[in-house]
Amino acid sequence: MNDIAQRVYDHQWKIDPIVRSVIDTDFYKLLMAQTVFHNHPHARVTFSLINRSDDVPLARLIDEGELRQQLDHVRTLRLTRGESTWLRGNTFYGKRWMFEPEFMDWLENFRFPEYRLERRGDQYELTFEGPWIEAMMWEIPALAILMELRTRAVLRELGKFELQILYARAMTRIWEKIERLQALPGLQISDFGARRRHSFLWQDWCVQAMIEGLGPRFSGTSNCLIAMRRDLEAIGTNAHELPMVYCALAGEDDAALAQAPYKVLEDWQKDYEGNLRIVLPDTIGSAGFFAHAPEWIARWTGARIDSGDPAEGAETAIAFWKRHGEDPREKRIIFSDGLDIDVIERLHARFADRVKVSYGWGTLLTNDFRGLAPRDGLAPFSLVCKAVSAEGRPCVKLSDNPVKATGPAEEIARYKRVFGVGEQAARPVMV
Amino acid sequence: MNDIAQRVYDHQWKIDPIVRSVIDTDFYKLLMAQTVFHNHPHARVTFSLINRSDDVPLARLIDEGELRQQLDHVRTLRLTRGESTWLRGNTFYGKRWMFEPEFMDWLENFRFPEYRLERRGDQYELTFEGPWIEAMMWEIPALAILMELRTRAVLRELGKFELQILYARAMTRIWEKIERLQALPGLQISDFGARRRHSFLWQDWCVQAMIEGLGPRFSGTSNCLIAMRRDLEAIGTNAHELPMVYCALAGEDDAALAQAPYKVLEDWQKDYEGNLRIVLPDTIGSAGFFAHAPEWIARWTGARIDSGDPAEGAETAIAFWKRHGEDPREKRIIFSDGLDIDVIERLHARFADRVKVSYGWGTLLTNDFRGLAPRDGLAPFSLVCKAVSAEGRPCVKLSDNPVKATGPAEEIARYKRVFGVGEQAARPVMV
Structure with missing residues (x-):
């Protein structure tokens, strides 16, 4: 006995959505959002997706139309009643009511803001610009979508x-x-x-x-x-x-x-x-x-x-x-x-x-599929989504590994001077 | 969406039957049955299940009631119309109509005969007695049932x-x-x-x-x-x-x-x-x-x-x-x-x-689950179902490995003499 109704319902999906919930995201994103909500509700920030692994040609692997469909689907999501109840009522680290009512009201009305997508050679340029608290919400879903579309592209060849x-x-x-x-x-x-x-x-x-x-x-x-x-x-x-x-x-x-x-x-x-x-x-x-x-x-x-x-x-x-x-x-x-x-x-x-x-x-x-797909096509790679500017000023991360540093060279130099950073040992970034 | 009807239907099963079809058996059994049907339709033969691996205590692993339920379920099976059509119409080794109509008529009416089950220490004695052509049909389902009940017994402990x-x-x-x-x-x-x-x-x-x-x-x-x-x-x-x-x-x-x-x-x-x-x-x-x-x-x-x-x-x-x-x-x-x-x-x-x-x-x-279950509980073992007597006379198999010989010692000696079998090298029987 197949569930015929289930099959018919499934046929109505235009896509198989990767991210299906506002809270299919990291908990720290919500914690940080509440702090931003309190302290910088109006700051404008731009986030950008950066593929640190040049050898993974995302734009050749992933169809732009499919990517847009997935991103557009995220923009239709809203916090559900059950998710809101869980966030409002749950205990985190033994503390109840970690999220205050004003923030929860904001989250219940939240929609993901617009994105900007352009192809540049074999890579995509994907950026999110807007009020910090809105743009920041894209980080995890955007990364998860790119990762999973790449997975799907590689798995399509397999029996x-x-x-x-x-x-x-x-x-x-x-x-x-x-x-x-x-x-x-x-x-x-x-x-x-x-x-x-x-x-x-x-x-x-x-x-x-x-x-x-x-x-x-x-x-x-x-x-x-x-x-x-x-x-x-x-x-x-x-x-x-x-x-x-x-x-x-x-x-x-x-x-x-x-x-x-x-x-x-x-x-x-x-x-x-x-x-x-x-x-x-x-x-x-x-x-x-x-x-x-x-x-x-x-x-x-x-x-x-x-x-x-x-x-x-x-x-x-x-x-x-x-x-x-x-x-x-x-x-x-x-x-x-x-x-x-x-x-x-x-x-x-x-x-x-x-x-x-x-x-x-x-x-x-x-994501440990190293060595498991043809031409090691599922090896994890280093994709990040970082704040690149805030109120028009560039964002910088120094990191303890210079390979992971982000930001314009002159700003990195200034930060190193201000924060007294000397020689750093470079380490290979695997993931 | 669960298929509620499916769940309700599943609840009605008293057991999860292991053998669900008359043709869940080896093809040679049907080929041999047709030859028996032609040449020895009235011979009476007894088959017996023999566990050559003493270290697998089947009667401790498998509940007698469950074993009887599975064997009884086999006795309710009949060749279905589709199975009959497939056997009658299919090509085997390029030859059509391998099974003649009289034999197919017999097979369509076939029911598995009675069995005799007794516990002896840590093993079961399971025998099938009757017209050769009926008793012989038990071999594969009986083995498959014992093997799978043992599998279930071992897997019951796992998360x-x-x-x-x-x-x-x-x-x-x-x-x-x-x-x-x-x-x-x-x-x-x-x-x-x-x-x-x-x-x-x-x-x-x-x-x-x-x-x-x-x-x-x-x-x-x-x-x-x-x-x-x-x-x-x-x-x-x-x-x-x-x-x-x-x-x-x-x-x-x-x-x-x-x-x-x-x-x-x-x-x-x-x-x-x-x-x-x-x-x-x-x-x-x-x-x-x-x-x-x-x-x-x-x-x-x-x-x-x-x-x-x-x-x-x-x-x-x-x-x-x-x-x-x-x-x-x-x-x-x-x-x-x-x-x-x-x-x-x-x-x-x-x-x-x-x-x-x-x-x-x-x-x-x-059945290669060697080393995969606790205490190697799923290692394959040597279970056979053999003809033990025909018309009251013991059946003998010499084999090229004396460890696999079956039959009473004096008959084995006679067969060796008649068939001129000298020294044979013993080999361990794994499966």
């Missing part, structure tokens, strides 16, 4: 059983990683893989596998929709976007620029407490960030290490806490850059006894 | 994702074997794995994977139901059962016994020609079989090598054909014992240029 074997191998690979994670004492790990996932269904599968394989050691997912459906905690704090835009808004005044990254945290702690008070030091270079950080930042709950050598980044944070009389064993370090099982095992062996460690596992959880 | 990974690994394993098979020039291989399959659905999956992976190099399946559904050729010729029963029916007269294995082939060639004329020499020991075989048997299409060292068995057949002035390159050898990818590669390298080679791949195609 039914080749597809089954592809997924069988990918599932086996994840499970073997999970079995190795089971051996790590005191593990706390969560899914940060929404943005560069292979596909929505695959992210959902990976999350379920983590639930069964790790139980309470799996703390949750950054994807709000999956957190809601799978009855998990939504995980996340803040991202580079905040200091990048704050710095750009500081204008040409070097002194104002130097203070901007700390102003972000001042604003943030008015909205959030506890586990949400995690500093992200690498936007302007971690060493300089900690060197000039005011005392009160040492009271925060922890730090997220998102570029450069992760062990070195953690040591810098630990030294900062010790310098300010804080016990590192009471602090949380979240590793979230380029994690895979080997790296996690190595970091865990080194830091598990010295700080509270957790892992925000991204691309190599939700 | 949802553990199950997914188990199948992901098994699928990957099969696919890697298929990829290696793709490299063999002139390959002809078919599925002989119904009897000891992991489950019906799994056999069906393996067959579909072989279709996609090997195309025309995959010649078909011995399972009639799957052949019908997947639009494949049904493959098979004859089995040990025929000479075993013919020998028992020969009575105490040694001269009659000595002729019985050849009488089988005389009867067989009245019904079948071409690719169905494949001798199975090992029932009474291959060396003796060929040494005493009448000249006309060298005209047959080929031989099936089903026990002992397969290369040695093939050499014995080749020597027989040469002795009788036949060109071995015109003859077909079907290897069907304990095959796996390594063995197939080795045999192919040695024989592909010397004879027409094909492979009847059984247990390690449809």
Whole structure:
């Protein structure tokens, strides 16, 4: 018995939409949006999609019409009653009513703003311009759409059983990683893989596998929709976007620029407490960030290490806490850059006894298809969606890895001077 | 949208039946049944299920009530109109109307006869007694039921994702074997794995994977139901059962016994020609079989090598054909014992240029879950269903591997004397 009605209903879809919900996004995006709502409701910001992997010719792989259909579909989405109820009522990190009614009213009425799409050679130029709080919402859905359209393009060549074997191998690979994670004492790990996932269904599968394989050691997912459906905690704090835009808004005044990254945290702690008070030091270079950080930042709950050598980044944070009389064993370090099982095992062996460690596992959880498709066509690649300007001023990210730096060269030079960044070791960016 | 009607319908099943069709059986069973129908319509034969793997305690793993339910369900089956049409109308090996109308009438009215089930320690004693043509039909469904109930018993302990990974690994394993098979020039291989399959659905999956992976190099399946559904050729010729029963029916007269294995082939060639004329020499020991075989048997299409060292068995057949002035390159050898990818590669390298080679791949195609379940609980094991007596006289199989011999010791000794069987090398029986 086929469900004939289901089949007929399915036939009515013009496309198979990739992003089907306003909250199929990272939790930190909503947390940041609330802070923007409070502090910069009128700032105008431009975001742009950047493919750091030239060897993946997105515009040859993905049809422009299909891409537009997917982006247009996102613009039809609205927060549903159930999603709103879940956001309003849920407990995050033990705190109820994290989102205040005014912000929820805004979110309920939110529609994704227009996008600008142009083909440039083998790449697409995709930009989002408008009020910061609107344009910022595009980041995760735009990345997820590009990633999944690329997945679909590559998978179109495969036969039914080749597809089954592809997924069988990918599932086996994840499970073997999970079995190795089971051996790590005191593990706390969560899914940060929404943005560069292979596909929505695959992210959902990976999350379920983590639930069964790790139980309470799996703390949750950054994807709000999956957190809601799978009855998990939504995980996340803040991202580079905040200091990048704050710095750009500081204008040409070097002194104002130097203070901007700390102003972000001042604003943030008015909205959030506890586990949400995690500093992200690498936007302007971690060493300089900690060197000039005011005392009160040492009271925060922890730090997220998102570029450069992760062990070195953690040591810098630990030294900062010790310098300010804080016990590192009471602090949380979240590793979230380029994690895979080997790296996690190595970091865990080194830091598990010295700080509270957790892992925000991204691309190599939700998109590890390396070596599984013809010509390695599904290998993850480095696609980002970054703030490029705010109120007409360019946005800059230095990062602890110069390869990941974004912004015009002269502004990067100025930031390096203002934030006292010296030589940085370049590391290959895989994902 | 769930199909509510489907769910309600599913709830009405008391059991999940393992064997759901009269033709969910090996093709050779129907071919043999037609010969029995012509030549021994009234002989009474007893079949018995024998677990050669003592370390698999079937009676502890499988609930007796569940086993009875499955066997009782088989007794409710009847040939359907579509199955009858397919058998009557289909072409097998290029010959149409292989089954004559009288036999088809019998098959349409056939019901599985009673069974006798008793528990003996950790094993079941399951026997089928009656007219040969009825009792013989139990072999494949009885084996498939025991195998699949054991599978279910072991899988009951696993979580949802553990199950997914188990199948992901098994699928990957099969696919890697298929990829290696793709490299063999002139390959002809078919599925002989119904009897000891992991489950019906799994056999069906393996067959579909072989279709996609090997195309025309995959010649078909011995399972009639799957052949019908997947639009494949049904493959098979004859089995040990025929000479075993013919020998028992020969009575105490040694001269009659000595002729019985050849009488089988005389009867067989009245019904079948071409690719169905494949001798199975090992029932009474291959060396003796060929040494005493009448000249006309060298005209047959080929031989099936089903026990002992397969290369040695093939050499014995080749020597027989040469002795009788036949060109071995015109003859077909079907290897069907304990095959796996390594063995197939080795045999192919040695024989592909010397004879027409094909492979009847059984247990390690449809049941290779070695090492995949806790305590290796899904490793294949050696379960057989054999004729044990005919008209009150014991049935004997010598085989080319003494470990696989069946029958009372004194009768085995007599057969060895009559058929001139000397020393035989014992080989471990894996499946």
